[in-house]
Amino acid sequence: MTVDTVIIGGGIAGLSLASELAERRGSGAGITVVEAEAALAHHTSSRSAQQLIPSYGPEPVLELTRLTIPDLVAPAHAAPSPLAWHSPFVVTGSPADVAAETVPGLRTLSSEELFEYCPELAENPDRYRAAVIDDSAVRTDATALVEWHRQRAEQAGVRIITRAKITAARPTGDGAWALTVGNNELKARTVVNAAGAWADHVAKFFAAAPQHLQPLRRTAALVSLSEPLGPTHPMVEDAASGWYYRPDGDGAMISWGEAEPSPACDAQPHPLAIDELIETVQRETAMRVTGVRKAWTGLRTETPSDVPVCGWDTQADNLLWLVGQGGYGFQTSSALARAATDVLVDGRIGDWLSAESAAALRPQPVTG
Secondary structure, eight states: OEEEEEEEOOSHHHHHHHHHHHHHHTOOTTEEEEOSSSSTTOSGGGSOOOEEOTTSSOHHHHHHHHHHHHHHHSOSSOOSSOSEEEOOEEEEESHHHHHHHOOTTOEEEOHHHHHHHOGGGTTOTTTOOEEEEETTOEEEOHHHHHHHHHHHHHHTTOEEESSOOEEEEEEOSSSOEEEEETTEEEEEEEEEEOOGGGHHHHHHTTTOOOOOOEEEEEEEEEEEESSOOOTTOOEEEETTTOOEEEEETTEEEEEOOOOEEOOSSOOOOOTTHHHHHHHHHHHHSSOOEEEEEEEEEEEEEEOTTSOOEEEEOSSSTTEEEEEOOGGGTTTTHHHHHHHHHHHHHHSSOOTTSOHHHHHHTSOOOOOO
């Protein structure tokens, strides 16, 4: 089968690009998304903390986040349920630890304000002596957002194939690529590498320049609480240790916030990791965990610069990179999809993104 564009990877990056590209072209015909797993968004995109923090990340990420959040809070295309809504983010701890985490745009909280927002911390006032809040932070429904992009893409004619792991790629001599993905043989004029933690591995099939991506483990759990936090409770990060929590129904999502290097894999929590996390939460706060509903470990794939990659490969023809989103995947998704679509359709990212950020997104050439 001959198609115009094959997008490798069915997570938030690949699906948001598919829906944006189909809309820009006026039809998704000729766009195929291939996903190695049986289900879309099986890995990192289904294991998100679901908090979008405009004050989090290097400057190109901050700009991409500022451009993405309005699209999710008030999407141009109707969604069956809210995709995102405002929900503050609090960083608290000692004055020195909080100062190290403070960036422009955060508001300082007094002790009284902190304990009004987060009464469960009042039991440990010696530890939580300072705090700042990001009032512009946003919660998102990651499952709904992924599904929204899938529906938009398929309604526009995009073909999505699961259980389609890439096993071979070769140039055809006319600028296109012949691909073997699962049981399918495809010829594509353009290929997009949106394979997340596996992106450098996928790049080898195209003899592309590796981007030195590093998958990083992050473990979390959904737990039941004896006393709910309340739906308007902010997400909270312990500035000293990096663990964090937020409300989830009548319970909470809790996470170690770790960034432990890992190979690309279907990551699972280390033995006793959740038990130790619960012990920490109950020692440092007044929250009491009554059960674990679900636990997981995701892989946040980062570049050496901590800035995502979006652009043409420097040595493989017609191969576009859309990878390295790290912990910023959902909060940069709309802007990165727009940027990748610009490159595919117009050959360059438009002036809606600063020249500095556009340059920072370009793939790196082979070094060494």
